[in-house]
Amino acid sequence: MQESIPSQKIKIFAFVCNWCTYAGADLAGTARMHYAADVRIIRHTCTGRIDPLFLIKAFENGADAVIVSGCHPNDCHYNEGNYLARRRWAVVRKLFAFMGIDDKRIHFSWVSAAEGAKWAQLVNDVAAKVAQLGPMKYLDSCEVDL
Amino acid sequence: MSRIGVFVCHCGENIGRTVDCGKVALESGKLQNVAISIDYKYMCSSPGQELIKNSIREHGLDGVVVAACSPRMHEKTFRGACAQAALNPYLCEMANIREHCSWVHDDKEAATAKAMDIVRSLVAKTVRNEKLFPIKIPVTKRALVIGGGVGGIQTALDIANSGHEVILIDKSPSIGGRMAALSETFPTLDCSQCILTPKMVDVAQHSKIKLVTYAELESVEGFVGNFKVKIRQKARYVDPIKCTGCGLCSQKCPVKNIASEFDEGLGMRRAIYTPFPQAIPNRPVIDKNNCTKLKTGKCGVCQKICQVGAINYEDKDQIVEYEVGAIVVATGLRALETREIYPEYGQGRHKDIITAMQFERLASASGPTLGVIKRPSDGKVPEKIVFIQCAGSRDSNAGYPYCSKICCMYTAKHAMLYKHKVHDGKAFVFYMDIRACGKNYEEFVRRGIEEDETSYLRGRVAKIYEENGQLVVNGIDTLSGEKMSIKADMVVLATAMSAQLESVHLAQLLGISYDQNNFYSELHPKLNPVDTATAGIFLAGSCAGPRDIPDTVASAGAVAAKVGGLFSKELLEREPIVACTKSFSNMNTCSGCFSCLQACPYGAIEQEIIVDKKQQQKKMVAKVNQGLCQGCGSCVSICRAGCLDLKGFSDEQMYESIIGMGGS
Numbered sequence: 054m055q056e057s058i059p060s061q062k063i064k065i066f067a068f069v070c071n072w073c074t075y076a077g078a079d080l081a082g083t084a085r086m087h088y089a090a091d092v093r094i095i096r097h098t099c100t101g102r103i104d105p106l107f108l109i110k111a112f113e114n115g116a117d118a119v120i121v122s123g124c125h126p127n128d129c130h131y132n133e134g135n136y137l138a139r140r141r142w143a144v145v146r147k148l149f150a151f152m153g154i155d156d157k158r159i160h161f162s163w164v165s166a167a168e169g170a171k172w173a174q175l176v177n178d179v180a181a182k183v184a185q186l187g188p189m190k191y192l193d194s195c196e197v198d199l
Numbered sequence: 200m201s202r203i204g205v206f207v208c209h210c211g212e213n214i215g216r217t218v219d220c221g222k223v224a225l226e227s228g229k230l231q232n233v234a235i236s237i238d239y240k241y242m243c244s245s246p247g248q249e250l251i252k253n254s255i256r257e258h259g260l261d262g263v264v265v266a267a268c269s270p271r272m273h274e275k276t277f278r279g280a281c282a283q284a285a286l287n288p289y290l291c292e293m294a295n296i297r298e299h300c301s302w303v304h305d306d307k308e309a310a311t312a313k314a315m316d317i318v319r320s321l322v323a324k325t326v327r328n329e330k331l332f333p334i335k336i337p338v339t340k341r342a343l344v345i346g347g348g349v350g351g352i353q354t355a356l357d358i359a360n361s362g363h364e365v366i367l368i369d370k371s372p373s374i375g376g377r378m379a380a381l382s383e384t385f386p387t388l389d390c391s392q393c394i395l396t397p398k399m400v401d402v403a404q405h406s407k408i409k410l411v412t413y414a415e416l417e418s419v420e421g422f423v424g425n426f427k428v429k430i431r432q433k434a435r436y437v438d439p440i441k442c443t444g445c446g447l448c449s450q451k452c453p454v455k456n457i458a459s460e461f462d463e464g465l466g467m468r469r470a471i472y473t474p475f476p477q478a479i480p481n482r483p484v485i486d487k488n489n490c491t492k493l494k495t496g497k498c499g500v501c502q503k504i505c506q507v508g509a510i511n512y513e514d515k516d517q518i519v520e521y522e523v524g525a526i527v528v529a530t531g532l533r534a535l536e537t538r539e540i541y542p543e544y545g546q547g548r549h550k551d552i553i554t555a556m557q558f559e560r561l562a563s564a565s566g567p568t569l570g571v572i573k574r575p576s577d578g579k580v581p582e583k584i585v586f587i588q589c590a591g592s593r594d595s596n597a598g599y600p601y602c603s604k605i606c607c608m609y610t611a612k613h614a615m616l617y618k619h620k621v622h623d624g625k626a627f628v629f630y631m632d633i634r635a636c637g638k639n640y641e642e643f644v645r646r647g648i649e650e651d652e653t654s655y656l657r658g659r660v661a662k663i664y665e666e667n668g669q670l671v672v673n674g675i676d677t678l679s680g681e682k683m684s685i686k687a688d689m690v691v692l693a694t695a696m697s698a699q700l701e702s703v704h705l706a707q708l709l710g711i712s713y714d715q716n717n718f719y720s721e722l723h724p725k726l727n728p729v730d731t732a733t734a735g736i737f738l739a740g741s742c743a744g745p746r747d748i749p750d751t752v753a754s755a756g757a758v759a760a761k762v763g764g765l766f767s768k769e770l771l772e773r774e775p776i777v778a779c780t781k782s783f784s785n786m787n788t789c790s791g792c793f794s795c796l797q798a799c800p801y802g803a804i805e806q807e808i809i810v811d812k813k814q815q816q817k818k819m820v821a822k823v824n825q826g827l828c829q830g831c832g833s834c835v836s837i838c839r840a841g842c843l844d845l846k847g848f849s850d851e852q853m854y855e856s857i858i859g860m861g862g863s
Contacts, residue, residue, distance in 0.1 A: 064316075066860065072732065079269045082298025090309040093316055093860050094299050096270075098776065098848050101798070102832030110854055114861025127703075128712050130732060131831035132800040141836075173303070 063091045063183055065118045065176070066111040068103045070134070071096055073124035073165045080169030088173040089180035092120070099123065101134025105145045108159070117189040118158040118179055122172075125163040135163070157182045158189065201326045202234035204260040205318060206251055208242035208267035210297055215240075217301040217310045223266065227318050232326050234258050242267050243276055251277065252284040260286065262325040266294040266318045289331035289775070289847060294321040316860050323859030327852045333772040334825065338424035339524040340766045341366065345416055345705070348376020350740025350751040351529035352398050357759030358527075359407035363766050366521055367402060368411045368430055371460075373478035374399055376531055380461055380475075380556065382563035382570075384748060385612045386643035392477060392565065399479040413484055417518055419708055420802070422829060423735030424524045424771045434514040436485035436493070437471070441509035444481040448501035448510070449473065457489050459567075463557040465575060466567030471501050476565060485510075525762045528719060528731075529739040529755070530705065535694040540590050541597070543662045544692060550576040551670055552663060552690045555609055562616045572620050574689050577668075581688030584617055585672045586610045586628045587660050591695030593631060599695040601716060604745040606693035607634045611644045613691060614653040627654045627685055629674055637747070656683060663690055696745040711736055718744045729757045737761055776830035776847040778803070778823045788842035789820035795834035795843060796821065803827035804834060 069075045075096050081088070097103055100123030108119050121138065129135040142161050149159055160179050164172045205227040209215035224238035235258050239247050242265060254260060263286065265277045270293040278288035296314040304310040340363050344355045347369030355367040367374065378384075379399075381391035402408050417429040437448075452469035459468040461475050468474075470490040473483045491498040492512055502510040534556050538547030545552050551574050553561075564570040574581055588610050592603040607630070614626035633655070635641040647653045660674040672685045698717035699705075706713045711731040712720040719742050722730035729737050737758040740751035765771075782788065786809050796804040807822040823834070823843070832845040844850055 064861070066857070075269075076271060079271055079295075079298040082269070082302040085302050087305060088303055090300075090304040090306060090313050093313065093320070094295070095320070095853070095856055095860060097832070097853070098845065099831040099833065102836050102845060102848065104836040104850070104853075107853055107857060110857045111861070114858050116861065127707065130710075131829060131833065132710050134800070134831045134833050137798055137833050137837070 062188060063117045063180065064115050065092045065120060065179055065183060066108075066116040067092050067094045067120040067122065067176075068097060068100075068107060068111075069094055069120075069164075070100045070123035070130070071098055072130035073128065073163075074122040074172065076166035077164040077168045077172045080166065081173045082169075084169050086169055086173040088176045091180045091183070092176045099129065099131050099134035100138035101129075101131065103138060105141065105148065108145065108149075112154065112189060117186075118160065118183040120160045120162065120175065120179055122162040122164045122175070125165055128165065154189075155186060157186060201232040201262055202258060202260050203232050203262040203264060203322055203325055204251070204254050204258060205230075205233055205236035205322065206242055206247075206254075206263065206265045206267075207236065207238040207296075207318070208247070208265065209238065209240050210267060210301075211241065214267070214297050214301040217304055217307055218296055218314045219307060219311045222311055223296075223314050223318060226315055227266075227322070230319060230322055233322060234260060243273050248276070248280040251280050255281065255284040255286050261290060262328060263291040264294055264318060264321045264325050265291065266296045266314065266321075268297040269293070269295045269299070272298075287330040287332075290325065290328050292321045292325045292328065294318045316862060319862060320856045320860035324852045324856035327849065327855050329846070331775040331846055334775050334777070335770045336424055336773055336826065338766060338768060338771050339426075339522045340364065341521070341523045342525045342527060342762050342766075343368070343426070343428055343521065343523040344527045344529055344739075346376065346529035346531055346740075346742070347371075347374030347402075347410075347412065348529060348531045348740065348751075349378040349395060349398075349748060350531065350755050351376070351527070352395075352402055353752050353755035354527050354529055354739045354758050355402055355408050356398065356405065357756055358762050359405050361759065361763045363407065363762070365408045366411060366523065367408055368414045368416070370413070370415050371474060372413045372435070372482075372484045373474050373480070374402060374410065374412060375475070375477075375479065377556075378748060379477070380463070380559060380563070382559050382566070383612065383616060385608045386637070386639045388612070388615070390564075392563075396477045396479075399477070403479045410480065411519075412480060416705065416708060419526070419710070421827075423773075424765070426523045426526055426735065428521050428523055428526070430519045430521065432517045432519055434487065434516050435482070436487070436490075436511055436514045437483050438509040438511055439480060439482045441507045442482045442505075443507060444473075444483075445506075446473070446483070447504055447506075449483055451500050451504050453498065453500060454489055454491060457486065462560045462567045463554065465557055465560050524735065525765055526709065526736045527739055527758050527762065528705070528709065528711070528736065528742050530699050530702065530742045532696045532718075532741040532745060533699050534696055535591055537692060537694070540692055540694055544587075544590065544660070544690075545663055549663070549665055549670060549690075550574075551581075551688065552692065555606070555613065555691055555693050558613050558691045562613070562620070570620070572617055579688065580621055581624065582621070583625045583685070583687045584614075584627070584689045584691060585660075585670075585685055585687040586614060586626065586691045586693065587672075588628065588630045588693045590692035592693075597695070599697065599716070601744070602634065603693070603696040604634070605696070605747045608637070608640055608643065608747065610691075610693050611635075611647040611653065615647045615651045618651040618653070625654070626651075627656060627687070629656050629658060629660050631657070631659070637749070658683070696741070699742070702742065709733065709736055718742065729754055729761060735765065774830070774847075776845065777825045777828040778830065778832065778834050778843055778845050779825070780821075780823065781842050781844045786820060788840050790840050791819045791821070792839060793821060794837045794839065798833040798837045800831070800833070801827050801829055803829075
């Protein structure tokens with residue numbers, strides 16, 4: 054099956070919240086804003102739900118970059134889930150750097166339900182950056198000096 | 200081994216044009232756990248839904264993936280269809296291959312590959328889906344309305360008239376809001392107070408309405424149907440039950456020189472006061488910042504004079520708690536003051552440059568001049584008035600890029616009222632555009648121009664300065680291209696309408712969203728104009744953006760209908776997307792760190808005490824109160840022991856969908 058449909062060279066996994074960024078991506082669709090086809094959206098309830106292990110799982114399963122995006126500060130549907138995500142992000146960045154994953158492969162953003170254009174722009178920006186880096190090497194080939 | 204059905208929708212050409220739906224169906228059929236996969240032109244149509252239902256029955260499916268539009272669009276439709284075929288609706292998932300795929304990509308090959316990834320991801324997730332059942336919750340059939348202007352009053356009356364209890368709160372000592380301060384209203388020129396005060400009395404007398412004035416919202420907990428609100432009743436220092444409203448205290452209070460908020464600073468009030476004569480409730484309050492007795496302990500005139508002993512200097516703010524099922528925000532807007540408008544317009548330095556709201560008070564029969572138009576500086580009747588529209592509005596540099604909507608109409612009204620009171624006076628209006636969209640609005644503006652000889656000048660005013668006791672208004676008439684210089688006795692600024700100063704604070708208390716101008720956001724600007732994204736909280740009137748009285752009253756009626764619908768059920772059904780413990784009890788896995796308790800915004804994590812055989816406390820573990828849980832999942836991702844999970848978005852489901860998306 055894998056042979057019959059050639060998969061894209063680059064895959065960007067986007068972990069988004071249901072209330073802002075998922076709806077923003079819907080809006081980009083409704084407005085027919087074209088953007089890079091490399092992105093794969095996975096819907097979560099809230100960015101606060103997104104476990105860093107999900108990102109690692111994504112890299113393990115063929116992601117060349119990840120995007121985490123949710124509601125703007127103060128606008129979280131669950132009041133403060135996005136703050137949790139933001140704090141977690143600061144730590145995850147360092148962890149990923151330690152793991153040998155290039156900083157340009159991990160992106161964090163706020164995209165509201167009204168920001169379809171911002172979503173399209175974000176995907177294009179990330180896609181352009183990752184295209185320069187090329188596909189991600191497998192995690193097990195990363196040389197980490199423990 | 201599961202039996203999943205994959206149903207790929209062409210959505211006419213919407214998906215079919217960029218995604219090879221036949222190929223997606225064919226390839227999906229080869230996936231593990233997929234029992235059947237079909238593509239169809241319109242899956243949401245009746246035959247499409249029948250197709251799904253029949254397939255569930257014929258193939259004994261235990262999971263359904265519909266590859267079509269966004270779940271925000273049709274998840275309800277397809278889950279409903281599954282339920283009709285006796286499949287638990289939460290075993291149905293949607294793969295969004297329209298909004299997130301076909302509509303945003305050109306390349307058919309890439310879009311088809313992406314659609315396939317999305318379907319594979321959702322199939323993998325669905326294999327791990329579990330049967331879920333909606334949570335039934337009781338509804339408190341009582342509404343809280345915040346703000347007692349015309350919007351709040353109308354909402355309260357409409358809800359109460361449909362038989363439900365209402366608590367109406369207002370931060371000021373009386374209801375009435377901005378409309379109570381207006382002189383006449385466009386486009387009919389009927390007296391504002393004459394049409395509003397009967398409604399205010401209705402509110403006071405209605406058996407279903409509890410009126411709480413001089414009160415503010417302190418906190419909100421809970422969710423739709425089950426809110427717990429705390430209201431801060433500010434100290435009035437006057438017992439409203441003992442007080443008869445005779446007004447003697449206000450007459451005798453020695454502190455006389457406080458600028459009246461109701462009269463926009465043009466009139467004076469005492470330290471003990473009712474904001475205006477028709478106030479509801481007609482009971483005075485003591486302004487603690489200005490009362491001599493409360494500040495220094497000396498005075499006490501009002502207490503001595505009050506025959507019923509209603510004055511109580513020991514009064515304190517009180518927090519009162521109510522349970523309500525719905526909350527209506529009707530907090531209105533705020534007109535900018537002159538000091539907030541361009542420095543070229545004097546920023547409040549000239550007494551005779553006033554705001555439109557101040558002009559309303561001058562023109563009002565109950566105002567500080569008893570309806571005689573007088574200059575604030577010397578009390579002279581102005582012979583020439585210049586009205587300036589868009590003072591701040593439609594100017595992104597000033598921070599108000601939007602149209603304030605009502606200024607064209609009230610300025611036309613002001614010029615008219617002025618001419619009706621000062622027959623030989625001259626009224627000039629500087630405008631950018633005249634926006635008179637509304638029933639009889641255009642005719643009203645024309646009447647001002649034709650019958651009352653208002654001179655309209657299209658252009659902006661560059662500067663206003665004082666010369667020999669008059670105001671010189673320099674501007675340009677952009678139609679003739681000529682520079683204008685008008686010597687006027689008074690200038691009235693149609694200042695921008697902005698959100699209330701506390702609007703963001705209130706939004707954060709309620710958990711509703713607001714736009715870049717701090718007005719509250721509707722759930723959908725066209726199709727849900729009075730709902731917010733938070734279930735059970737509604738918007739009436741100008742808190743969502745500038746509105747005139749007819750629009751405000753109409754939105755109030757719409758809110759009442761929505762609240763009535765909510766209160767028509769005995770039990771509400773809520774999505775069962777809530778946190779849970781992975782095993783039956785956390786007894787053995789939870790380490791009791793309670794990071795989850797800190798992460799939970801709803802206080803839904805409880806501490807369960809585990810005891811040993813001798814009833815001695817062994818440890819404390821976390822437990823989810825699913826009644827309070829709103830399902831964000833913050834506790835799940837923070838749990839170090841990994842003993843919490845989120846129904847519908849469980850760890851297993853998410854990992855499987857990531858693996859599926861990757862294609863391995």
